[in-house]
Amino acid sequence: MKIVDAKVIVTCPGRNFVTIKIITEDGIYGIGDATLNGRELAVASYLADHLIPCLIGRDAGQIEDIWQFFYRGAYWRGGPVGMTALAAIDVALWDIKAKAANMPLYQLLGGRSRSGVMVYGHANGNTVEETVEEVGRYIDMGYKAIRAQTGVPGLASTYGVSKDKLFYEPADADLPTENEWDTARYLEHVPTLFRTLRDTYGYDRHLLHDVHHRLTPIEAGRLGKDLEPFRLFWLEDAVSAELQEGFRLIRQHTTTPLAVGEVFASIHNCHQLITEQLIDYIRTTIVHGGGISHIRRIAHLAELYHVRTGFHGATDLSPITMGAALHFDTWVPNFGIQEYMRHTPETDEVFPHDYTFEDGYLIVGDTPGHGVDINEELAAKYEYERAYLPVNRLSDGTMFNW
Ligand code: EZ4
Ligand code: CO
Numbered sequence: 001m002k003i004v005d006a007k008v009i010v011t012c013p014g015r016n017f018v019t020i021k022i023i024t025e026d027g028i029y030g031i032g033d034a035t036l037n038g039r040e041l042a043v044a045s046y047l048a049d050h051l052i053p054c055l056i057g058r059d060a061g062q063i064e065d066i067w068q069f070f071y072r073g074a075y076w077r078g079g080p081v082g083m084t085a086l087a088a089i090d091v092a093l094w095d096i097k098a099k100a101a102n103m104p105l106y107q108l109l110g111g112r113s114r115s116g117v118m119v120y121g122h123a124n125g126n127t128v129e130e131t132v133e134e135v136g137r138y139i140d141m142g143y144k145a146i147r148a149q150t151g152v153p154g155l156a157s158t159y160g161v162s163k164d165k166l167f168y169e170p171a172d173a174d175l176p177t178e179n180e181w182d183t184a185r186y187l188e189h190v191p192t193l194f195r196t197l198r199d200t201y202g203y204d205r206h207l208l209h210d211v212h213h214r215l216t217p218i219e220a221g222r223l224g225k226d227l228e229p230f231r232l233f234w235l236e237d238a239v240s241a242e243l244q245e246g247f248r249l250i251r252q253h254t255t256t257p258l259a260v261g262e263v264f265a266s267i268h269n270c271h272q273l274i275t276e277q278l279i280d281y282i283r284t285t286i287v288h289g290g291g292i293s294h295i296r297r298i299a300h301l302a303e304l305y306h307v308r309t310g311f312h313g314a315t316d317l318s319p320i321t322m323g324a325a326l327h328f329d330t331w332v333p334n335f336g337i338q339e340y341m342r343h344t345p346e347t348d349e350v351f352p353h354d355y356t357f358e359d360g361y362l363i364v365g366d367t368p369g370h371g372v373d374i375n376e377e378l379a380a381k382y383e384y385e386r387a388y389l390p391v392n393r394l395s396d397g398t399m400f401n402w
Pocket of ligand 1: 037170210212262312314315316339389
């Protein structure tokens with residue numbers, strides 16, 4: 001089945017999404033998500049100018065060979081832009097293969113391992129009281145697991161806290177806005193949130209928290225220890241993970257489970273974290289980690305070392321990534337949890353899909369392929385709008401991690 005055409009579709013139904021559509025000689029097509037938040041056009045160009053010309057004429061069925069051609073065959077390999085582009089091609093090819101086999105994608109991967117995929121939603125508020133109320137809304141919606149973020153007293157804004165509750169969108173301006181950070185205030189405040197949440201709702205639901213790379217290992221050890229009585233499902237991105245062995249220090253000090261990896265581009269960013277059992281959940285996801293063909297290598301390595309999956313699933317990962325991830329989650333033996341931030345109705349209209357939310361779980365449909373399509377006519381109506389994630393400074397002006 002020869003690839004006869006491929007194109008990049010950029011659309012902005014409330015936020016930017018980049019999609020590749022690959023078309024074969026017999027008319028079967030597949031789509032893949034290529035969205036890299038705040039760097040969308042770099043991936044669009046990388047695909048259109050450098051990868052698509054090499055794709056035309058190849059056999060769409062040779063997914064592995066095409067993957068190796070673009071990864072091993074390239075002198076400049078890896079990186080978030082390159083691996084996102086490669087992921088988009090890979091997912092589109094798996095979509096084609098599953099459609100050609102007339103099977104939902106999870107069947108090609110090895111079949112169903114569970115009836116539904118447990119997801120967690122994002123509750124956030126400016127104050128502890130507001131966040132507690134928001135967590136209650138998620139409980140009422142049926143969520144079994146909820147991430148809780150709260151504003152820090154004395155700081156004008158905090159990551160993870162937004163005006164729009166159900167559709168949290170961090171890429172909020174056409175040039176980066178600046179946030180202010182104070183570690184001491186944060187470390188004092190967060191345990192209060194989780195104490196209040198457990199006092200209010202008990203221990204029935206899973207609670208998660210995202211530190212967003214703001215701490216050093218010893219600070220993270222302290223936070224993990226302070227949060228131990230509240231039994232977090234995980235503490236996410238406690239420190240930035242360029243230094244993988246830095247997690248040893250956190251591990252020595254706390255039994256709070258650790259998750260990391262949403263910004264990783266490949267297995268080489270996490271092999272030590274996994275093989276030294278320094279983390280409990282790996283968050284690297286299909287769209288930013290080289291596609292299904294590469295993520296399954298990470299998942300298999302993780303399985304050997306008691307590490308489970310917990311894929312990133314924020315709004316900047318398009319419904320195509322959500323669909324592909326849900327097929328993967330439905331199959332993967334060492335599944336942990338899946339992040340799920342709802343897309344806006346405008347986005348859902350551009351990307352019709354057959355997964356559904358039921359009682360805290362997402363359920364994949366049985367449509368052949370990954371079950372997500374794109375309405376190109378509608379997509380064309382929403383023009384790209386430049387949007388950046390914020391940056392972050394300490395109170396004295398020093399640049400810090402966002
Ligand atoms: O900041 O997806 O766990 N979720 C997150 C997200 C990320 C955005 C970045 O594009 O940390 O909100
Ligand atoms: Co995160």
